[in-house]
Structures are given as C-alpha cells and as structure tokens.
Amino acid sequence: MEDNKIQKLVEVLNKKNFKATYFEDAQAAKCAVFNEIAPGAAVGIGGSMTVFDMGLHKDLQEKGHEVFWHWLVDPAQRSEVRAKAANADVYLSSSNAITMNGELVNIDGIGNRVSAMFFGPKKVIIICGVNKIADDYDTAIQRIKTYACPPNAKRLNLNTPCAKTDKCTDCSSSDRMCNVTVKMERPPSGKEVHVFLVGESLGF
Numbered sequence: 001m002e003d004n005k006i007q008k009l010v011e012v013l014n015k016k017n018f019k020a021t022y023f024e025d026a027q028a029a030k031c032a033v034f035n036e037i038a039p040g041a042a043v044g045i046g047g048s049m050t051v052f053d054m055g056l057h058k059d060l061q062e063k064g065h066e067v068f069w070h071w072l073v074d075p076a077q078r079s080e081v082r083a084k085a086a087n088a089d090v091y092l093s094s095s096n097a098i099t100m101n102g103e104l105v106n107i108d109g110i111g112n113r114v115s116a117m118f119f120g121p122k123k124v125i126i127i128c129g130v131n132k133i134a135d136d137y138d139t140a141i142q143r144i145k146t147y148a149c150p151p152n153a154k155r156l157n158l159n160t161p162c163a164k165t166d167k168c169t170d171c172s173s174s175d176r177m178c179n180v181t182v183k184m185e186r187p188p189s190g191k192e193v194h195v196f197l198v199g200e201s202l203g204f
Helices: 003-015 026-036 049-054 056-062 075-085 112-118 137-155 161-165
Strands: 019-023 043-045 090-093 097-099 104-108 123-129 180-184 192-198
Touching: 003 019, 003 192, 019 026, 026 049, 026 056, 026 123, 026 192, 043 056, 043 075, 049 056, 049 123, 075 112, 090 112, 097 137, 104 112, 104 137, 112 123, 112 180, 137 161
Parallel strands: 019 192, 043 090, 090 123, 123 192
Antiparallel strands: 097 104, 104 180
C-alpha cells in the first residue's frame, strides 16, 4: 500500500481523536504495545488472529500481567473470562476493517469483543495490518464478509455456508457469526483508543 495513503489515514484517525501510529512491522508495534501497558495492569484480549500470531498474550504473561482471553481457557470458563476481559485495565484486539474515513468497522458473533472496544476498559489498543484498510464503509463490510468471516468460520468449525463456499449468503444458520455490526467513528467519551497500523498483512 502506498505510504502517502497510510499517512493520510493516520492523520484522519488522529483528527478524530484516536491515537494513531504507523509501524513498519509487527515487532515494532509489539514494543509499542508494551510501552502503553503499565506494570501490573490486567489485560483483556478480544478474539484476534493478529494478537495470537504476534504472541502478545505469551509475552504479557511472561511480563507478569494477568491476561483474560477466552481463547486460552476451557469452553466452560469462557463466559466468565469474557466478562473479566471487558473489565480489565487495558483491552487488546484488532479491527476487521478500518476505512479511509477513520472508521473502525467490526462484525461479531457474540458481541463481547466489540462491546469491550467501546465500553469497559479505559484504554483500548487496536492493532491492524494494512490488509484491513478499506476505502469506505461498504467496502469494509465487503472485505469482512469476504476475507474475514469465511476463514474464521472454518477455523472455528462452524456449520455455516461461508465455511463451505468462502462466500457470504446472509445465512440464518444457528452458527452464524455475523450477528453484531459496529462502526466506531470516534473514541467513546472517557476512553483512550490507540490504533496501531502495521505495514504488514496481519490476521483475517
């Protein structure tokens, strides 16, 4: 992606009161994440292949942080851990898409990830590869339903049409994961939202 396009997006996000920064690679972004999390702070994590692939949960645990992530526990404990993540000091996740208008667009199955982004932890850190950048809201939704939902459905072994065909059919499956769609136009009142754009392709 063109450097001037990324810089323009960073400027738009900052004008909208997000704390946006661009990093050349994931390692640089990881170091910045650690700098933003105070010693001893509890960290909640939303479902994110970006965070998982970067190994942030392991590094945070090694640094002595209590990490609440439902991916790391047995299914019977996941509801409890999701609630603890939503009340952590810092919330860490990615965004399914970011538009050139400075909008964070996400689709969730349960809603725990998106709700914690805008209500709960006072500090939120969103890490996004340049593959998540979309021109506008419509292309963001198209991107999510084409490149994010089908591989996620396969990863979770969901019985949805997109898991079998790689195409969204706006299904009514009981396993449907496109249940909650959220567009964050600006940080909610009283919340500090960092957006770390990374010059790599990360996550779905």
